[in-house]
Amino acid sequence: MTSDPLEHAESLIALIPDFPEPGILFRDISPLLADAAALHTVIEAIVAPFAREFDVVAGVEARGFLIAGAVAAASGVGMVPIRKAGKLPRPAASVSYDLEYGQATIEMADDLPRGTRVLLVDDVLATGGTLRAAQRLLEGLGHRTVGTAVLMELTELGGQDVCGPVHTIFRV
Numbered sequence: 001m002t003s004d005p006l007e008h009a010e011s012l013i014a015l016i017p018d019f020p021e022p023g024i025l026f027r028d029i030s031p032l033l034a035d036a037a038a039l040h041t042v043i044e045a046i047v048a049p050f051a052r053e054f055d056v057v058a059g060v061e062a063r064g065f066l067i068a069g070a071v072a073a074a075s076g077v078g079m080v081p082i083r084k085a086g087k088l089p090r091p092a093a094s095v096s097y098d099l100e101y102g103q104a105t106i107e108m109a110d111d112l113p114r115g116t117r118v119l120l121v122d123d124v125l126a127t128g129g130t131l132r133a134a135q136r137l138l139e140g141l142g143h144r145t146v147g148t149a150v151l152m153e154l155t156e157l158g159g160q161d162v163c164g165p166v167h168t169i170f171r172v
């Protein structure tokens, strides 16, 4: 086992071939999240460049919630869920986008003061469609995305060109 905490955290990510469809190598962060030291290490690494420069953390359903809640709690700020269509009782805006696999629409309620400084987080940056849609959602509601951060970037899919710059902990 490596003694570098970030290397150890990365080694916990499981690689699952052909999920959720043939040809996709799915990177499952569940074992990393279940390890207390690894979770602490990656959350600190995500927050590091943005020290106290944001008012709230936004995360995209579903795996982004896991990162956003932990980042918000570690930073002493609140958390805003950006949800897939049809889940929120009071959606204020919605944006549709393409995924590495399939298509999706995200929505957000708007209980934030105009001009709120938002740190936007997710687990994975793949094509960048999800985070670009989330940035547009926040912009459309008059908020400022002061940073965008993910646990893991799938570099060959070029997501940084779509929604960058994105602070990334693991590049694969």
Ligand SMILES: O=P(O)(O)OC[C@H]1O[C@H](OP(=O)(O)OP(=O)(O)O)[C@H](O)[C@@H]1O
Pocket: 060, 061, 062, 063, 064, 098, 099, 100, 104, 122, 123, 124, 125, 126, 127, 128, 129, 130, 131, 159
């Ligand atoms: O950069 P992109 O190509 O947009 O892909 C990245 C997104 O794909 C996954 O979410 P998914 O929609 O599979 O939802 P889940 O979190 O509910 O599993 C992942 O959690 C990111 O949000």
Ligand SMILES: Nc1ncnc2[nH]cnc12
Pocket: 024, 025, 026, 027, 028, 100, 124, 126, 154
């Ligand atoms: N290959 C992948 N593994 C895990 N999450 C993803 N989200 C988009 N592509 C993904």
